[in-house]
Amino acid sequence: MTYAAAVERLLELGHELGAHTPAKFSLDQMRVLAAALGNPERRFASVLIAGTNGKGSTAATLASIMQCAGYRTGLYTSPHLVRVNERIRLQGEAISDAEFAEIYRRIDEVAAGLVRQGALPQPPSFFEMLTAMAFEYFASAGVEIAVLEVGMGGRLDATNIVEPCVSVITDIALDHQKFLGNTVGAIAREKAGILRRNGVLVTLPQHPEANDVIGHTALELNVRAISAVPYMPPVSPNSEPPRLAENGALQSYPLNLLDRELLIETPLLGHHQLRNVALALAASVELNRQGFTITGDAIERGARQAQWPGRFQVIRPNQTGAACVLDVAHNPAGAWALRAALSRYFEDRPLVMIFGAMRDKAIAEMADILFPLARHVIATQASSHNPRAAAPEEIADAGARTGAELIQEPNVPAALARARSFARQESNSLIVVTGSIYIVGEALELLGRGA
Secondary structure, X not given: OOXXXXXXXXXXXXXXXXXXXXXXXXXXXXXXXXXXXXXXXXXXXXXXXXXXXXXXXXXXXXXXXXXXXXXXXXEEOOOOOOOHHHHEEEOOEEOOHHHHHHHHHHHHHHHHXXXXXXXXXXXXXXXXXXXXXXXXXXXXXXXXEEEEEOOOOOOXXXXXXXXXXXXXXXXXXXXXXXXXOOOHHHHHHHHHHHOOOOOEEEEOOOOHHHHHHHHHHHHHOOOEEEEOHHHOOOOOOOOOOOEEOOOOOOEEEEEEEOOEEEEEEEOOOOHHHHHHHHHHHHHHHHHHHOOOOOOHHHHXXXXXXXXXXXXXXXXXXXXXXXXXXXXXXXXXXXHHHHHHHHHHHOOOOOEEEEEEOEOOOOHHHHHHHHHHHOOEEEEOOOOOOOOOEOOHHHHXXXXXXXXXXXXXXXOXXXXXXXXXXXXXXXXXXXXXXXEOHHHHHHHHHHOOOOO
């Protein structure tokens, strides 16, 4: 089987909880598939990370730290920016096309046999299959620890069949309400489903409803809760806020960890990323307490070397072009984080914004937050013609009340060309590409910075 054939077959499986797949009420099917594979998820230690925003950044930072500490480290994230291989990484490198195709073939044969035997009522979903592939790849490659990002929710997510050393819950906000609930509290209950009796939780104070649900769940399960507040940058009358390094690529601040002062430098920009880095630092210190050997040097190098494209990623201009910021702000909380980061790092710069989103997102609310910042807003959609994608005219209608100058372009290449045209008319202009991960991924490819 070729890689292209494997991806095509994967896409045909359909997404969990999608319009064309049955509703999921348990993890039984994922457990049946894993058992038929010999339970590969039990052959490595794992950290499970749930949340609405920031879980990918947290996962990428923690995986980088563990790799720098000398451990053979797997990283499983979703969705992907450019190619599906990105979701499954070993030592920072995406699974190869050949390995991807071979593992898909093997698991597909096992799944088909289970369906024939009646052990599975239908084939696995897209995400269940990918998750099984990640587990099988990590086990066969001798991974010592895998950092796993929950796909959606937590309680019923396919990743939740592991027994994590540490569970991490990042910031929770309204998103995927159709599946997770219409309040922050209801969504937090789904995220708290990754906690285990007598387990360990790393988190930060956040929305009161989320705090209440997570706190009560932790008490009921006798979970040892670790606050990542001490891992945030120091705040005192004499302390300075995190600064940008001279090359403009790092946030930097001192922090006392493991009985010494470390210099924490991260390429993940924006105040919101400091929360995600703090969660990763707290998780690494807890893993050190559990028997993994993680030095201060490994923490410094891991934080500095972490890569998570498309999250306030700054692409510097060539001799004639404008600088670009790419950020997957796909819900209102993400939009506020992007707005704060733009105000902090690029205050008073004229902005040209390219925006695209899925139809089921809070487009009007995101438009209210972001569109007033820009001189020009270009509404577009990805070339993949995802049926969930909002058409440019739908985005323009949703953003009309903001008063922004709205232009419609049919695809990302046309939107980038128009944005560059506007940027050339005003010196020091900045192009901001945001919204759907599909928009940002396509822009990355066009800018020659594919993940």
